[in-house]
Amino acid sequence: MATSAQGSDEETSFLDDSPKVEWRPSTTFVHWKGFWLMPDLIKSIMIIENQFKPLPSDILLASYPKTGTTWLKALSISILSHNSKAWISPDGDAQADLLQAHNPNELIPFLEMETFGENWSQNINKVPSPRVFSTHLPYSILPEHVKNSGCRVVYISRNPADTFVSSWHFYFKKFGASISFEEAFDEFCRGVVPGGPFFDHVLEYWKERKNKNVFFVTYEELKENPKESVRSLAEFLGCS
Template sequence: MGTPQQQEDRLSPPEAKWWVDGQRIRHKGFWFKPEFITASEAIRAHYTPLPSDIILASFPKTGTTWLKALTFSILRHSSTIHDDRDHLDNLNPHEVVPFLEIELFGENPSKDTTKISCPRVFNTHLPLSFLPDTVMTSGSKVIYITRHPADTFVSLWHLYNNKFGTEISIQEAFDDFCKGIVPAGPYFEHVLEFWEARDRDGVLFLTYEELKGKPEENVKRIADFLGCKTMVEKVVKECSFENLRGASKETGEGVHWSGTKYKMFFRKGVVGDWKNHLTQEMMKELEDIAEMKWRGSGLDLNIF
């Protein structure tokens, strides 16, 4: 029969407009494509974190691209590590930091972890509970970035409509987001898992809003966390939204291996865009969900 959770996970998934790029199934309470669930099991079985590994974790559309760029640039300019990696002028951040669940342990992995020079930097949209327990005991570093749920939702909604040419109404999409029926969702539980691990050694919890508000201070915070001495102002300038969007591949019609046009990784890069799309009633609903889901954890919307 299995546990109640296992029985629930085997239930037929609801139909959702978000599934335009492939059906999801529920696993450990989260919605992922079947191949990502298989990959997560392979990660737990076969990924051996090294003390020098850096794992960048995030829910989709919460600052993933920016965090990849910042980490890559910090390491490249570090006087501690003397990294000789290529320059971001010629590469998209998603080309220099591979996804654990796709390029490394996906159906057709394109990279071998043993051939990546240290410090190895990986990325994932998987919840913390999907990763090996050794991630927390190996000495490796985990940086989690999150973003206000309203801006996260708006950015995700725009991406799906633009990428797949769909016309998911904002109300339909919002209702599903609130129910947690979105890719990698539910959002609130995803954030909570990493928030509750923030006091452990080797875990840094960041918000997109912090980075936007005080970029130099938070780039230094990331560098210090990684044990790097780096040129903070140079990293901030190199990884500014304008510079990243203006790089060669972002200005053209090039397409990333995932099928996403490079320019789609950079829409507005602002805080508070939700005000142009959501009603006060919608915002109140998000506030109520956050209060219910995060109650007692110390996590609330005031951190954003």
């Protein structure tokens, strides 16, 4: 079971000397292992390293924010739930079409937010196999025992211009128009955004695309050729 970050402030005291920026009101980023992350997220990563025991049958859906995360979750749920061995959702729901009653984000929790960390809400011990999790973590920051477990990793990427525009609208609604569109674009290009730099995030997974346990797909491929893309994804997930 995931647990709260007890003593995590002491465990992350080494971050005191790391570069920091005030990104939005009450939002601080720390430059850690080459990426800009919130301190609470770094605490969650450390908990994952200490507590998460991945299984070879696990599936990890990875993405940079606003690149098609929800769409990838919906496709994966459809593929797994229509397979001959029905996939059961984390809450034990095995109905014919899970997406008619649930948002994809309710069915596939984020590893670093909903299953580990200070405000975890999902007990991974109750998730039936194959367990499916989502993450926005860069490949280099994934714990080594996750990479070496044999679990399958699916990564979705998207055109950087569309990613930026989608991010702009999302963060505008969440934080308000604290900076101009031009300033936000400059931040994106410099990589000072949640989980940034975007290009480094994508490149790390791109370099792993020949790994038999890593499947790399783009948002544009799914739009242009959904039939072949979904067929390839299903084969990677071990489904008909």
